[in-house]
Amino acid sequence: MRVGFVGVGRIGAAHAQVVRDHPAVTAVRVADADPVRAGKVAAELGVEAVATPADAFTDVDAVVIAAATSAHAELMIAAAAAGLPVFCEKPVASHVAGTRAVLAAVEAAGVATQIGFQRRFDAGYVAAREAVRAGTLGEVRRLHLITADAEPPHPSYVPTSGGIYRDCHIHDFDILRWVTGREVATVYATGANRGAEVFAASGDVDESAAVLTLDDGTLATLQGSRYNGAGYDVRMEVAGTAGTYxxxxxxxxxxxxxxxxxTFPGGTPFREFWSRFRxxxxxxxxxxxxxxxxxxxxPCTVADALESFYVAEAxxxxxxxxxxxxxxxxxA
Ligand SMILES: NC(=O)c1ccc[n+]([C@@H]2O[C@H](COP(=O)([O-])OP(=O)(O)OC[C@H]3O[C@@H](n4cnc5c(N)ncnc54)[C@H](O)[C@@H]3O)[C@@H](O)[C@H]2O)c1
Structure with a gap:
């Protein structure tokens, strides 16, 4: 399989290495809006750098999109037009309209899609989902979710990220649906600006909290931060009438x-997403x-991603x- 990459920043470069090392993959071509970056990553990985996304979509069997969020929709629609299976990082687009446009395009083209909600592949979330399904926890009544970065992303990331709910908490919204098998009905969210000016200037917050009610009345609370000095903290508690995971x-x-x-926990905390979820x-x-x-x-379609995006938008x-x-x- 030959794979084209668009966007080889923090996560794209890491994905490209994983793809390169997959035994079924014979060639990787990488493009980035920053050609110096594409060339550097290609040289480090021993793969080919190409000039444009269109080049990355040529002579390949599948594509991976890990460019900035604001570029996803256009690139996904181009991949669909090229008839290529496409993996795209979350979120699918910056807005509901863009996400729906991508869904229409990939359905019309009949291409396979997968969105980067990697928590669905994490052993702990898989075990929690199985426990809920098996009834081990009794009737689920409460959940608490945390996504807290140890350090903020680089300042140029923030204005194109879509904001903390679409960028970070979309993972929590997706996994909340996936673990419980329920839909979110209502959201009350708040946030605070305690960090760098770029968050407020982008209409974003760097500390966040929300209360969600699921469609069966189950309550969930959520917290997030861009400045969690203790480390990268991603957790979920699921409390039922018979147990808590x-x-x-x-x-x-x-x-x-x-x-x-x-003395528990006595280990070294993770500092960022890749080491935690590798x-x-x-x-x-x-x-x-x-x-x-x-x-x-x-395992995670654009239609799935649209459902979590509705929650992030709310x-x-x-x-x-x-x-x-x-x-x-x-x-509506
Ligand atoms: N699943 C996860 O855990 C996870 C973690 C981090 C980031 N992400 C997602 O991955 C995406 C990239 O995040 P990142 O942290 O790597 O950001 P980044 O800013 O480090 O890298 C983004 C790269 O995309 C390039 N780019 C921007 N617009 C482009 C375009 N139109 N065409 C080609 N290249 C373009 C930039 O030059 C940059 O190299 C974001 O959508 C983010 O939400 C997901």
Whole structure:
């Protein structure tokens, strides 16, 4: 399989290495709006740099899009027009209209798609989902989700990211749906600007919180940060009438117990997403190779991603207007 890449920044370069190392992959071509960056990554990986996205879509069997979020929709639609199976990083677009346009384009073209919600491949989230499905936790009543970066992204990332709910918490919204099998009904979200000026200047926040109600009345709370000094902290608690599961509570958890004599967790916290989720990223790329070869169904389609995007959009609107927002309002 020959794979074209568009966008080889922080995550694109890491994905490109995983793709290059996949035994089914024979060639990788990388393009980036910054040609110096494309050339540097290509040289480091021993793959070919090409000048434009159109070049990356030529003479390949599948494409991976890991450019800035604001470029995803146009690139996804171009990949669909070229008839190529496409893996795209989350979110699919910066807005609902763009996400719907991508969905229409990929459905009309009949191309296979996979969106980069790697938590669906993480062992802890998989175990939590199975426990919910098996009834091990009894009736699920409450969830708590945290996505906190140790350091903020580089300043040029922020204005094109879509904001913390579409950029970071979209992972929480996706995994909340995936683990519980329920849809979000309402969102009340808020946020604060405590960090660099670029967040406020982009209409974004760097500290976030939300309360969500699922369609069966289950309550979920959410917190996020771009400045979690203790480390990269991604966790989910699922509490039911018969038990509670916690994802992300191991030796690496970015926590210190205040209880005298308690030394857990004693390991080194992760500082960023790649080291925390590396096995999941590798598994999602392996799945995409199978999806592109027609050997399995997509584990995360554009239609799935649209559902989580509705929640992110509702959270953004809720924070902007200081009111509870229903997902129906966004869907309509
Ligand atoms: N799944 C995850 O855990 C995860 C983690 C980080 C980032 N992401 C997503 O991956 C995407 C990239 O994030 P990043 O952190 O690598 O950002 P980044 O800013 O480090 O890299 C983005 C790259 O895209 C290039 N680019 C921008 N517009 C382009 C265009 N029109 N055509 C070609 N190249 C273009 C930039 O030059 C840059 O090299 C974002 O959509 C982000 O939401 C996902």
């Amino acid at each position: 916690v994802v992300g509570l191991d030796e690496h958890a970015a926590l210190t117990s205040a209880e005298p004599g308690v 096995p999941a990223y590798e598994a999602e790329i392996a799945a995409f190779v199978d999806v592109a070869r027609g050997e399995r169904d997509s 959270a953004t609107l809720s924070r902007n207007e200081g009111r509870m927002v229903t997902i129906e309002e966004i869907r």
